[in-house]
Amino acid sequence: MAAAEERPGAGSGAEPVAVRVLRLLAERDQTLAVAESLTGGLVAAELTAVPGASRAFRGSVTAYATPLKRDLLGVDGELLERRGAVDADVALQMARGVRSRLGAxxxxxxxxxxxxDPQDGQPVGTVYVAxxxxxxxxxxxxxxxxxxLNGDRAEIRRESVRSVLELLAGELSGNARAKDTEQNGGN
Known part of the structure; x- marks a missing residue:
């Protein structure tokens, strides 16, 4: 039972990123929703593998097909036509849309x-997380x-999961520091 059981975000001796994210959310009594395309449900699986995830995790939408990004998540159709689904603004609109639609x-x-194969004119390994x-x-x-990202399909997907959870952990940690400063700054 060694390396084969490691999950994305699991570090050597450090708190796994999914655990850290869920702990930070629970401490704030806040919730999370996930919109996935290339990861196909791996982010949600990583989160729900953590006992007690239901305290903070609302759910996910796997919008693999481009029209679903528009129809389920509210991504601007003209943006999808102009730039394709592999785009930073698309990722951001997906994050906003899932947050809104799942009430997180x-x-x-x-x-x-x-x-x-490449998609929408983008080479393999091009990923946007938001x-x-x-x-x-x-x-x-x-x-x-x-x-x-480099590597095979599985490696790219695993690193995408780790990266989006690390981005969220950073935002949650930064948000906590800003609140501490606001609460303690004027005293």
């Missing part, structure tokens, strides 16, 4: 090309990360 405080999204925080908060506008 936070939304995250993955879109990209896992291979074996996170969008609670409306009215500092993270409400959202944040994206562009990834250029």
């Amino acid at each position: 405080a936070w939304g995250v999204a993955t879109t990209g090309v896992a291979g074996p 996170v969008c925080g609670p409306p009215g908060g500092a993270a409400a506008e959202g944040k994206t990360a562009a990834l250029r």
